[in-house]
Amino acid sequence: MKRHYISIGVLLLGLVIGCNEKNLDQLNPNAVTTDSYFQTDLQIKSAINGVYAALQSTNLVAREWFFTNDMRSDDVSAGGGQLETPRNQLLTGVHDTGNSVVGSVWTGAYRVIHRANVVIDKAAAAKTLTAAVSTQAVGEAKFLRAWSYFELVSMWGGVPLYKNYVTSVAGALPRSSEADVYAFIIADLKAAQDALPATYDAANQGRATKGAAQMLLARVYLQQGDYTNAKTELQKIISSGNYALVDEYNDNFIEETEFNKESIWEVNFLPSGGSFNWNGDADGASAGEETVRTQEYSGIGWRNIIPSNSLLAEFERPSKGDAKLDPRYAKSFYTTGDKFNKDQNTLTDDLQNGFSSTVDGKTQKVSWRKFTLMYKAGVSTTGGINQRIMRYAETLLAMAECENELGNLASAVTYLNMTRARSSVAMPAYPTANYPVSTKDQVFAAIVHERRVELSGEEIRNRDILRWRKLGKLKTEPIAYFQKGKHELLPIPQQEIDNNPNIGLKGQNPGY
Structure with missing residues (x-):
């Protein structure tokens, strides 16, 4: 999918036409609405592409997601005094409920969930979709929804669990238990395995596959200490014959060797040389073009980390x-x-x-x-190297x-x-x-x-520490600032506390 970028579907909502109360109370019969859209194969494909676009946004994989995971691990240090305050707060453990990086990842994950729920619900209601197209779109949506919920539950604990498309603020939910969130993730990934293909053609690389659903499910079981079920999922991947280690270790991190035999799932960006879209919601035709990763971490870039x-x-x-x-x-x-x-x-x-x-x-x-991009570029720049997840x-x-x-x-x-x-x-x-x-x-x-x-x-060490700490396997605590009863979880963002009456201050994580 590197050279054939997933196009982002844009849903145009109808405008109300007129200036008197009678007209204002009426819908434009020719407008496109969520009820009239999602009726064709092309529309449902456009909608699932919009879910991937949210994943590629600056709120998630293009920026704040890798920062959040890395800075909560012991893999990184500040590159210098230029590291922005919200990121340094995460790195040193003084973050609070207003931390903008934490809030961005929370928002980004729920943006993916919301868009995935639209696909799942609307595909179920549509009467004219080709069965194969509908099945695959729903499978991809369930995988992406599961990925987002796993990010949330592993870093925040129990979170609001939206199983369907929410149409108003009145649909805001309280936090569900960790057990309920994990059960929902597991059900989604089992369904995704049944719906997704093992491989794609060159034009569709980067979409979720059966192997990706198996690997994510293995991660979920590992995080819960369920080694028996994790082994079952891992064995499926090993036995499939679809994957192997590549000879050159570096081939997993450069642009020219994306989607190689070792890659199970990667988030793709357009070839380097384009531009970076700072829109966290991944709206517009340029969403997801490039990632800022190479500029943030590179020795000849900002070198923030x-x-x-x-x-x-x-x-x-x-x-x-x-x-x-x-x-x-x-x-x-x-x-x-x-x-x-x-x-x-x-x-x-x-x-x-x-x-x-x-x-x-x-x-x-x-x-x-x-x-x-230092292996081929000598300037500080954003880039298109796919993020291998x-x-x-x-x-x-x-x-x-x-x-x-x-x-x-x-x-x-x-x-x-x-x-x-x-x-x-x-x-x-x-x-x-x-x-x-x-x-x-x-x-x-x-x-x-x-x-x-x-x-x-590779944004894995953070979750390893969380898992081993929770399961009592760490001999020593690797995070210098760690305070028991607080730093196991991130704070629920203040924006959620303020806007969701079903959470409120009483729903905040301990220590915050």
Whole structure:
């Protein structure tokens, strides 16, 4: 879908014509309304494209979603004093109910849910849709709705659960329990698996697939500590034969190798060289063209976020007694002295705005390489690199976690070693000097390590910490500011407290 961008459907609401009360009380019989629209295959396809557009918006994947997940993990640090206050608040744990980044993600998720509910409800009521078109559109809508609810429930706990298209403010709901939200997500993803195809043609890449629904469902079960059901979903992906690790690790983060064999689901943007749409609601023909990720994180961009010292120290290296420096280090980060862009210029301290890092006792500037355009561009710019949301390496590492928790240690180690055996990585197999794998605790330590170095900066570490903390598996708390009874969850945004009388102050999360 990179070269054949999902067009955004725009629903035109009818205007009331006239100037007297009688006319004002009447609808224009020729107007397009939500009741008269969604009657054809083209209209329902346009509507589902509008759901993807909300996902691509600055409120979600194009900007605030990756910030929220990364800044609540221990993978990142502030790149310098230029980091905006709302983001720095999240990074240091002093965020409150008015934090604009938190509010944006909440709004963006519910925008996706609202648009998905329109598709689901209207497709059910339409009489003239082709069955196959209706089935697939509803399957995609249920997947996207489930993704949004999973983002919400994992970061906020129980949230209002809108199962149908809401037409007025009077339809505002109170918070549902976490259990009810998770049950709804699971039902949606089971239905999506039955409705979605395993693959698409080149013109439709980026749409939700059966494998994406299986992987998201596995994430949901993992987050609840249900390792048996998670393993079942992961095994479906592994047994399908549709996915494999690519030889070159970097191919998962650059523009030219999108939709490769390792990609299970990615959010696509137009090719780099266009423009970024700051409209958080993804309205208008230009919504979702590019992402600001490369500009925000790049060493020659704004460099608002850099890898944390603890993440840099996590990678294996000879000074720690390991066999060699993990190649994923240089493939994930740029360091002063590295070559970059098509001209192979040398990266200097002066080109990298902001703070330095400490690596192996040495002070140096280190910047993100993943999802940045520095490999081919030497300027600060927005870009079109697709955001890989799920890839097969995560499937294998999640299976390792399931097998370990279910007592199958040898199988867990086998899955762990698959990511290390990738030809461009070629790290020694476990057990290693620093990672023995004779006991369940030792295997778990290797899983934590392998997930962090393999998936760093991919908006997964935050949810890993949330899961392991909630399930009592963390030996030490990784977040320095963490305050028990408060920081497990984000605050319900003040806008929701103010506008939803069924939540109000009594519905706020503890500590806020």
